[in-house]
Amino acid sequence: MHKISTFAIAVALGLAWTAFPAGAADDTLKNKAERTGDKIEDKAERAKDKIEDKSERAKDKIENKSERAKDKAEAKADRAKDKADAKGDTMGDKVDRAVDKTKAKTREMKDKVADKMHRGDKGDHMASGDTRSAQEALQAKGYNPGPIDGVYGPRTTAAVRDFQKAEGLKVTGRMDADTRAKLMASAGAGSTPSASTTTTTTPSASPSTTPANPSSVGAPSQAPAPSPQVEKK
Numbered sequence: 669m670h671k672i673s674t675f676a677i678a679v680a681l682g683l684a685w686t687a688f689p690a691g692a693a694d695d696t697l698k699n700k701a702e703r704t705g706d707k708i709e710d711k712a713e714r715a716k717d718k719i720e721d722k723s724e725r726a727k728d729k730i731e732n733k734s735e736r737a738k739d740k741a742e743a744k745a746d747r748a749k750d751k752a753d754a755k756g757d758t759m760g761d762k763v764d765r766a767v768d769k770t771k772a773k774t775r776e777m778k779d780k781v782a783d784k785m786h787r788g789d790k791g792d793h794m795a796s797g798d799t800r801s802a803q804e805a806l807q808a809k810g811y812n813p814g815p816i817d818g819v820y821g822p823r824t825t826a827a828v829r830d831f832q833k834a835e836g837l838k839v840t841g842r843m844d845a846d847t848r849a850k851l852m853a854s855a856g857a858g859s860t861p862s863a864s865t866t867t868t869t870t871p872s873a874s875p876s877t878t879p880a881n882p883s884s885v886g887a888p889s890q891a892p893a894p895s896p897q898v899e900k901k
Contacts, residue, residue: 799824802843805851806831 796818803813806827814823825841832839835850843851 799843802848802851803827805854809851809854 799820800816800818803816803818803824806813806824807816809831811827811830812823813827814821820843828843828847829839829841831837831851832841832847835847837847837850838844840847
C-alpha cells in the first residue's frame, strides 16, 4: 500500500513536472502577445496623435493664412478707400476753386459792364466837362468824388450814390436826369450870390454911361446959338 501511494505521488510529480513547462510556455506566449498588443496599441496611439497634431497644425496654418489674407484684403480696401477719399477731396477742392474763380470773373465782368453802362449810356452820358462840374459840385457839398479829372470813376460813382441816398433819390450811382438836376440846382443855389454880385456891378456901368450920353449929345455946348441973334440986333 505504501508502495502504491509512493508511486502515485511520483506519477503526480512527473505529470506536474511535465505540465509546468507547458504552462510556463503558455504564460510566456501570452505575455509576449500582450506586450505585442500593447506595443501595437502604443504605436497606433502615437500614430493617431501624430495625425491629429498634423491635422491641427495644418488647420492652424490654413486659419492663419486665411486671417492674413483677410487682413491684407481689409488693408487694401482701407488704402483704396483712403485714396478715393483723397481723390474726392482733391476733386472737390478743384471744383470749389473753379467755382470761386468763375464767380470772381463773373463779378469782374459784371462790374466792367456796369461801369461801361454808366459811362456809355446815352441817357446818362456825360461829357468830361459835365463830369468835372458834377465832381466839383459833389466836392462842394462835402462828398468825395476823387480827383477832379472829368473821369466818371468808382469814387465818383460812390459819391453820387451817397448824394442820392442823402437826397432821397433812387440810388443807382449814375448821374441820371433827376440826380443831375438836383445836384446842379443845389450847386446853382450855392452860386447865386456870385451872380447877384455880378448884377450889382452892372449898375456901376450904367451910371458911367449916363454921364457920357450928355457929353456925347453936346446939347449944352451947342446952346450958344443965340449969339448970332445978338449980332443981328
